[in-house]
Amino acid sequence: MNRMSKLRLFSRTKDLESQIDEFLDKLSEASVMFRLGVRTYLKEGANGEFDVKLKAVNTLESNADGLRRNIEKELYTHTLIPDARGDVLGLIETLDHLLSLFEGTLWALAIEKPEIAKEFESGFRKLTNMVVQASDALVLGARSFFRTPHMVGDYNHKVMIYEKEADKISTQLKLDIFGSELDLAHKAQLRNFVEQIDNVADWAEDVADRLAIYAIKRTV
Secondary structure, three states: HHHHHHOOOOOOOHHHHHHHHHHHHHHHHHHHHHHHHHEEEEHHOOOOHHHHHHHHHHHHHOOOOHHHHHHHHHHHHOOOOOOHHHHHHHHHHHHHHHHHHHHHHHHHHHHOOOOOHHHHHHHHHHHHHHHHHHHHHHHHHHHHHHHHHHHOOOOOOOHHHHHHHHHHHHHHHHHHHHHHOOHHHHHHHHHHHHHHHHHHHHHHHHHHHHHHHHHHHHHH
């Protein structure tokens, strides 16, 4: 057996591999819908198109939850990949939280309906794009973990870059918000949304740190 076949985690568990791929697909789709949802809100507010994106993320999050539970059941009831079971479960659970962050932020926009002035729209758009790129890079790293773990570091490096850029954008955006003529309550509301969006990149970085350890364990 060559080194590559040894590193491939799912040599005999095709059904589990398919479910994890589908779970990662849901996360990728949710990141797209999240970005479109925020973009729609910035342009038009919580209108019908925004509701479509919110419902799409809700459905994706619900479906991903079902897949996560099935994956957990498969791992335990069929004693699959015992050496890496804990790492796989930890990875899936922490990735699932990203879906919750996407969903929670869109729900907060739908409920609070914050008024976002034109001068801040570009900052919110740039921040959203950056955190989505961090999430997407993490998904690619997660896919590599199951097939080519030696490549995880390349994707994790991108996650770190996007997270740092998201921090810069969020800091500047908060400075702009608190330097404006808005009342304090409005400033605080917008700051909370900046931090909610930025949390996506922060969480992606945390998961990438764990993923790096999981990958090292698989390649030694």
